[in-house]
Amino acid sequence: MxxxxxxxxxxxxxxxxxxxxxxxxxxxxxxxxxxxxxxxxxxxxxxxxxxxxxxxxxxxxxxxxxxxxxxxxxxxxxxxxxxxxxxxxxxxxxxxxxxxxxxxxxxxxxxxxxxxxxxxxxxxxxxxxxxxxxxxxxxxxxxxxxxxxxxxxxxxxxxxxxxxxxxxxxxxxxxxxxxxxxxxKGVGRFHLTIEGKAAHAGVAPEQGASAIVELAHQILKIQTFNDRASGTTVNVGLVQGGTTPNVVPANASAEVDARAVTLAGAAALEKAMAGLTAVTPGTRVTISGGFNRPxxxxxxxxxxxxxxxxxxxxxxxxxxxxxxxxxxxxxxxxxxxxxxxxxxxxxxxxxxxxxxxxxxxxxxxxxxxxxxxxxxxx
The missing domain is CATH 3.40.630.10 (Zn peptidases)
Structure with missing residues (x-):
């Protein structure tokens, strides 16, 4: 041969x-x-x-x-x-x-x-x-x-x-x-930006809206997108937020790694990420990114x-x-x-x-x- x-x-x-x-x-x-x-x-x-x-x-x-x-x-x-x-x-x-x-x-x-x-x-x-x-x-x-x-x-x-x-x-x-x-697996990257409202944490916390609390809600929601059966995985690998301990945080963000076995799975995960909405009054969630490798x-x-x-x-x-x-x-x-x-x-x-x-x-x-x-x- x-x-x-x-x-x-x-x-x-x-x-x-x-x-x-x-x-x-x-x-x-x-x-x-x-x-x-x-x-x-x-x-x-x-x-x-x-x-x-x-x-x-x-x-x-x-x-x-x-x-x-x-x-x-x-x-x-x-x-x-x-x-x-x-x-x-x-x-x-x-x-x-x-x-x-x-x-x-x-x-x-x-x-x-x-x-x-x-x-x-x-x-x-x-x-x-x-x-x-x-x-x-x-x-x-x-x-x-x-x-x-x-x-x-x-x-x-x-x-x-x-x-x-x-x-x-x-x-x-x-x-x-x-x-x-x-x-x-396909590879995706998503970026979450949370906008809240700053306030004095000791004097008037009720006037603020914590971006970090909202980010915590979003992280727990994102974790539910993991699906062992289909091979879809998500990982919130980097988080940032706040300024000082005595200020209700007005901003927070997270970077998310995503993996999917099939094109359909990648599309479903992109849809799920795009559908994230704020649950904390006074906050707003913005999602960007997607799958960069199918x-x-x-x-x-x-x-x-x-x-x-x-x-x-x-x-x-x-x-x-x-x-x-x-x-x-x-x-x-x-x-x-x-x-x-x-x-x-x-x-x-x-x-x-x-x-x-x-x-x-x-x-x-x-x-x-x-x-x-x-x-x-x-």
Whole structure:
């Protein structure tokens, strides 16, 4: 099977790819740092052009996005490969958490989430060229600069490319046991603002209307929106209010995290949040926000794509399993656009967004072979 040849090709050159990975990790690229993000995008663009790609570095105020197109002579809808090169780590993190190898693990900020996936793309394309392999479809590679902060500037691009593609392969890390992700919860953020009326707490409390008391009522109401059976969750994670203890508080606010398994569940929760009304006389409740990532539902297209991956994995000696997660990715957008999506195709490891972020080095060749198999066979 040709993907086995890709695995051997990558394994034979693994140290070279690890050195390339070092360069990617040591180029710090926190979300919003346009200068660093653009410089990294330029380096990736040069790499992709060297692999035969037609590459667009798309100007963006907070960090450019990259679209690479390969094998354009194939007259089929493309396979869309999706990742990001921004990280959650601030500049200077390398001084505390340097790129290092310890046995079979390789550590560094952003190495797992998700700069190793850039290596997977480059390694597979190099292997195709060296081994004379040709994918079933053209390949569109999209790597963005703002996934870690909600993909606000890249969402429309992701959705447009998804609609043009036969399916989407998301190179986010897998689940902890290596399972691919066939479902993700949608992610929402809501902001509550409570307006009350200030008064002296000791002299004339009856003349005031407590925004904090009203916020307490709203929090208890919001907690009732949690539904274990459907998977809908809400969490009031940040509250603020008042000025001093001897003043009836005129203002209060809260930030709410929301998650839903289905598009219908997300819509129902948005409706419930919008329907909140004040219960304390003299107060007013204002709600803003909504779902910024729709759910990635495990629909028929997703199931069919996973089954093909599982069959291909068996031929590679990989016992692939599937699972779901409460976190979001750009796979939420591709799936909601109606494009069959398979997520969690990155390299095995752990510690995303944590000090022990790492990959398992020996899984790079096998994950490259899996990506190759999907591009060659699906």
């Amino acid at each position: 040709n993907p086995q040849a890709v695995r051997s090709f990558v394994a034979d050159r693994l140290e070279k790819y690890l050195e390339e990975l070092r360069g990617l990790v040591e180029h710090e690229s926190p979300s919003g740092d346009k200068a660093r993000l653009d410089a990294l995008a330029g380096g990736i663009a040069d790499r992709w052009r060297g692999l035969g790609g037609e590459v667009d570095q798309l100007a963006n105020p907070t960090g450019d996005h990259l679209v690479g197109r390969f094998f354009g002579s194939i007259h089929e809808k493309p396979a869309l490969v999706v990742g990001h090169f921004d990280t959650v780590w601030p500049v200077g993190t390398l001084a505390r958490l340097p790129f290092r190898r310890d046995g079979g693990k390789l550590y560094g900020p952003g190495v797992y989430d998700m700069k190793t996936s850039l290596i997977l793309v480059a390694a597979v394309l190099e292997a195709f060229a060296a081994l004379g392999l040709k994918p079933r479809r053209p390949i569109t590679a999209l790597f963005t600069s703002d996934e870690e902060v909600g993909s606000k500037t890249s969402r429309a691009l992701i959705e447009d490319l998804a609609r043009e593609s036969a399916h989407a392969l998301i190179l986010e890390p897998p689940l902890a046991d290596g399972s691919l992700k066939t479902a993700r 759910p990635m539902e495990r629909g028929p297209g997703v199931v069919a794509l996973f089954e093909q991956a599982r069959t291909l994995g068996t031929k590679l000696g990989l016992a692939l399993t599937e699972g779901s997660t409460g976190g979001g990715s750009d796979g939420n957008f591709t799936a909601a656009a109606g494009t069959p999506t398979l997520d969690g195709l990155g390299t095995l490891g752990g510690g995303a967004h944590a000090d022990n972020e790492h990959i398992i080095v020996d899984t790079i060749p096998e994950r490259a072979a899996l990506l190759a198999a999907l591009l060659l066979e699906v």
